[in-house]
Amino acid sequence: MLYAILCYASEDVVSAWTKEQDDAVMGKLAAVQEKYAKAGKLGPVARLLPTTAATTLRRVKGEPLVIDGPFAETKEQFLGFYTVDCSDLEEAVQFARELSDVNPSGGSYEIRPVGVLNPVKATI
Amino acid sequence: MTDPAWISSALNAARPQAMGALLRYFRNLDTAEEAFQDACLRALKNWPQNGPPRDPAAWLIFVGRNSGIDAVRKLSRQTAMPDEDQISDLEDVEGDIADRLDGAHYRDDILRLLFVCCHPDLPATQQIALALRIVSGLSVKQIARAFLVGESAMEQRITRAKARIANAGVPFETPGPVERSERLAAVAAMLYLVFNEGYSTTTGEAAARAPLCDEAIRLARLLLRLFQTEPEIMGLTALMLLQHARAPARFDADGEIVLLEDQDRTLWSRKMIDEGLALVDKALRHRKPGPYQVQAAIAALHARAARAEDTDWREIELLYGMLERMQPSPVVTLNRAVAVAKVHGPEAALAVVEPLEERLSGYFYFFGLKGGLLMQLGRSEEARTAFDQAIALANTAAEAAHIRQHIDRLTKEADAHRVRHSAVPH
Numbered sequence: 001m002l003y004a005i006l007c008y009a010s011e012d013v014v015s016a017w018t019k020e021q022d023d024a025v026m027g028k029l030a031a032v033q034e035k036y037a038k039a040g041k042l043g044p045v046a047r048l049l050p051t052t053a054a055t056t057l058r059r060v061k062g063e064p065l066v067i068d069g070p071f072a073e074t075k076e077q078f079l080g081f082y083t084v085d086c087s088d089l090e091e092a093v094q095f096a097r098e099l100s101d102v103n104p105s106g107g108s109y110e111i112r113p114v115g116v117l118n119p120v121k122a123t124i
Numbered sequence: 125m126t127d128p129a130w131i132s133s134a135l136n137a138a139r140p141q142a143m144g145a146l147l148r149y150f151r152n153l154d155t156a157e158e159a160f161q162d163a164c165l166r167a168l169k170n171w172p173q174n175g176p177p178r179d180p181a182a183w184l185i186f187v188g189r190n191s192g193i194d195a196v197r198k199l200s201r202q203t204a205m206p207d208e209d210q211i212s213d214l215e216d217v218e219g220d221i222a223d224r225l226d227g228a229h230y231r232d233d234i235l236r237l238l239f240v241c242c243h244p245d246l247p248a249t250q251q252i253a254l255a256l257r258i259v260s261g262l263s264v265k266q267i268a269r270a271f272l273v274g275e276s277a278m279e280q281r282i283t284r285a286k287a288r289i290a291n292a293g294v295p296f297e298t299p300g301p302v303e304r305s306e307r308l309a310a311v312a313a314m315l316y317l318v319f320n321e322g323y324s325t326t327t328g329e330a331a332a333r334a335p336l337c338d339e340a341i342r343l344a345r346l347l348l349r350l351f352q353t354e355p356e357i358m359g360l361t362a363l364m365l366l367q368h369a370r371a372p373a374r375f376d377a378d379g380e381i382v383l384l385e386d387q388d389r390t391l392w393s394r395k396m397i398d399e400g401l402a403l404v405d406k407a408l409r410h411r412k413p414g415p416y417q418v419q420a421a422i423a424a425l426h427a428r429a430a431r432a433e434d435t436d437w438r439e440i441e442l443l444y445g446m447l448e449r450m451q452p453s454p455v456v457t458l459n460r461a462v463a464v465a466k467v468h469g470p471e472a473a474l475a476v477v478e479p480l481e482e483r484l485s486g487y488f489y490f491f492g493l494k495g496g497l498l499m500q501l502g503r504s505e506e507a508r509t510a511f512d513q514a515i516a517l518a519n520t521a522a523e524a525a526h527i528r529q530h531i532d533r534l535t536k537e538a539d540a541h542r543v544r545h546s547a548v549p550h
Contacts, residue, residue: 010137012346013133015346016136016137016342018133021129022318049398049399050399052345053354053402053403053406055406068352068353069349069352106176111141
């Protein structure tokens with residue numbers, strides 16, 4: 001089954017990392033991904049730009065309304081995601097655990113089965 | 125997360141909110157700072173054992189407040205017992221404190237903290253130094269290095285700035301909409317000062333100063349998260365990102381500055397450009413243009429051009445015209461003249477430039493541009509005079525070297541001319 005591993009953490013915390021700290025975390029996360037990629041289990045992975053660059057479209061009384069930023073004000077923000085093909089939840093949890101072991105953001109990983117995944121252009 | 129380096133970055137992340145709240149409680153910058161320092165020391169002891177709290181800022185505010193109250197009591201010679209018990213019980217009550225913390229004040233706390241640093245009595249350099257110390261939490265040593273001055277000189281500068289603020293009085297009442305937007309404008313200007321201080325013109329300084337650019341961008345994003353619908357804050361953040369994206373291409377291997385049109389654009393940071401462009405697009409939707417948005421839109425046109433010759437100079441000329449009307453200044457007009465030269469040629473540009481001479485007689489770029497335009501028009505002697513004036517006003521060796529290249533070219537052309545003519549048999 002295909003799982004999406006959704007990464008939530010405090011943007012304040014992550015953006016306070018120095019470039020060296022950020023690079024170190026990304027390097028370790030890449031090593032975890034590498035293992036799953038080699039096994040042919042890893043799908044698209046994304047790290048999102050800050051929520052300040054985000055826009056939300058929401059229908060209010062039937063009218064589409066464009067709002068600045070993410071709609072919900074929460075302590076943690078949605079910062080990125082992985083897609084990974086796992087035989088069961090246990091394996092998906094294991095993947096998230098490995099990511100979390102090397103990520104000091106203090107955030108969380110939501111493990112969510114994927115219903116539909118449209119093919120993406122290989123050039124991106 | 126129990127590693128000291130990571131704890132210190134968590135403390136930095138929580139700093140603006142915690143310092144902002146402590147400043148509101150104590151209404152004194154020194155007391156707030158000492159309280160925060162004390163809370164940080166306790167965090168360094170407590171967090172590795174108990175793990176980081178769920179809400180580090182709330183933890184620091186609670187602990188800092190207690191410690192600050194103690195300090196104030198001791199000062200006023202009243203008896204006080206350290207509140208160690210209360211502090212060590214913290215894990216149980218943490219959820220509670222988070223609720224009791226005044227969520228509504230959060231935005232205005234951080235804005236106030238930034239705003240006290242932009243007091244009009246403070247010269248720009250003191251504003252920047254104070255913001256880096258108080259809001260960003262950089263050490264005096266780090267700030268001194270970025271300003272290329274000695275540590276004790278910087279220490280004095282910060283102490284003087286704090287003394288001025290203490291005497292000037294800080295506005296603690298919750299701001300109304302008009303005051304809030306005035307504060308935002310002052311803070312935006314101060315952040316842009318921090319950025320420009322870091323955007324240095326020599327390679328030797330670039331490494332030491334680059335952290336100022338990163339910090340200005342970080343604070344601008346923080347401000348934008350608090351004031352999500354402010355198009356000028358989007359514009360400011362975008363402007364800084366789009367300029368900073370060019371940093372890797374601004375100096376060549378010899379440390380010479382590379383002009384925008386000669387830069388290797390593949391070196392530009394794609395990630396910063398994407399974020400900047402997204403912010404420009406967001407800001408423009410509001411249809412409330414302002415100077416930062418216009419400048420960001422200009423930077424965006426440069427960022428969108430894959431090659432220098434693809435630049436949309438016509439649009440840039442229009443945008444500088446708009447900026448000139450919003451914020452009339454000879455420097456803005458000079459920038460418009462660059463676009464005029466690209467669109468309408470050197471003669472039209474010279475007509476824009478020449479009336480500025482009196483007001484820009486001490487400005488390197490004025491004479492650099494004037495010389496360049498005269499050179500294009502074949503008026504070599506006048507060009508040489510302008511270039512000589514530019515060299516006399518150059519701020520850095522790189523600037524002077526750049527102008528000298530033009531003079532060398534003029535000299536070579538003149539020599540070639542002479543050779544051609546002397547080759548003709550008499």
